[in-house]
Amino acid sequence: MSRKKTPRSKGAGTPAANGPRPARSGTARPGPDAPPNGSLQPSRPSLGGGDFYDVAFKVMLVGDSGVGKTCLLVRFKDGAFLAGTFISTVGIDFRNKVLDVDGVKVKLQIWDTAGQERFRSVTHAYYRDAHALLLLYDVTSKASFDNIQAWLTEIQEYAQHNVVLMLLGNKVDSAHEHKVKREDGEKLAKEYGLPFMETSAKTGLNVDLAFTGIAKELKQRSMKAPGEPRFRLHDYVKREGRGDSCCRP
């Protein structure tokens, strides 16, 4: 994907690491600061959560209304599926989860957003502080897949140029007709150079993997040890991702 250069992105090879970003000036429509804003923090209690972590990153879930963003998040956070017990997300909300990545405690602060188009003008202010974006469509909804292009345009405009981005085709467990073939998702992902998987918040297929992959990538970007082999997110999801053949009705 050809990324628009922004002054912010100049020379920055990593989104998160090594020192705080310049202080924001005054109240001129600032974004929310993820507490350590991706920078290294010595192990200490995270404020508000009570859990310990070494490094923290902000991840955002985006995609059309009803593609399963909240369910994906709850599956990852609590290992549960919200069958008919969840409400449509209005506005923006977040949940934290700490992962152990190769001995490092990585806190993901995961932001869940309303998918309806008109809410984008409210939520895109948060894109620029995101270190990673998970872009979802619903494999049973062609419209949600067709809108991926529009989401990518939005992301190009508002997110950091080096944000970690992953495309997920959710609801792959669904007994409803699959309107988007796996190959279509793969093709689109390839076109934009994105890692891609099909997921199911219901069965849990590839859900932990998506977040773990993001966490590994962000952790290595911020604190790669000399001599440590480079983590490749594309290869990781290709190697570890599972098909849904087990779950088809």
Next chain:
Amino acid sequence: PRVDPYGFERPGDFDYAAYEEFFSTYLVILTRRAIKWSKLLKGSGRVQKSPTVKRYVRKGVPLEHRARVWMALSGAQAQMDQNPGYYQRLLQGEGDPGLEDAVSTDLNRTFPDNVRFRDSAQPSLQKALFNVLVAFGRHNRGVGYCQGMNFIAGYLILVTRDEEESFWLLDALVGRILPDYYGPGMLGLKTDQEVLGDLVRAKLPAVGALLDRHGVLWALLVSRWFICLFVDVLPVETVLRIWDCLFNEGSKIIFRVALTLIKQHQALILEATSVPDICDRFKQITRGSFVMECHTFMQKIFSEPGSLSMAAVARLRERHRAQLLAQG
């Protein structure tokens, strides 16, 4: 799980003891208000705005009169009377697949904790919800359907038990009482969030300074409050008491509620040390006995924030609206 009078399942950790204690006192108030309202409404055909009615409304409209009083005070009744058959014609009119899809997506995600809104309920209020939202989208094409309206329409249906009245009340809220919260640009919503920021800076400067220092956007903290008019934010009974005043006095009531919540918990908020921490505390302040005890809470919203003239709110709105438009 046990179910409240509106059909909502009480959560597993519901504090029955605290609720009983509150409700035994509130029941006395409810009874007294019911007698007063019965006298007020007896004989007179239609409720009209007046200082007496305003005082009565602030003390709470009994559930059995709520639909009638909301309909009268909001102007919804007048609209319904002037447009007989209009709602039915909207339902029979030309469809818009985009609108219907957007509404359908949210049907199962509106009050899954309410037994009357279950798919399996007989009859399920999902059908009424669909009709009201689709009719509204066809009626007000500029707004169409915006997420959040599902929760508002849901409450209207629970209170009125009537689709057509719910439709006209939704029209009163979206079309007249609230300033453009739900249109494609959500300009009124963004404006009011900034207005609340200014009011907090003026009335609760320490909180204003904390939020400015952390550069937290008000949208993050309060967008649900405005978009859902406190549905699923505050307890049901408290929301309905707020709406009593909203239909009679207009949208500045929302600022009164927000300011009261923030002022009451100022010390708690000021202990926050990060943006997520501030967010958590803004969720905490919408729970507990302070908001459950709706009668006391409603007294506080008219005393705690101090004076709040409609003219002052209008000035702030005008300024922020112009700023937002200039920013594009």
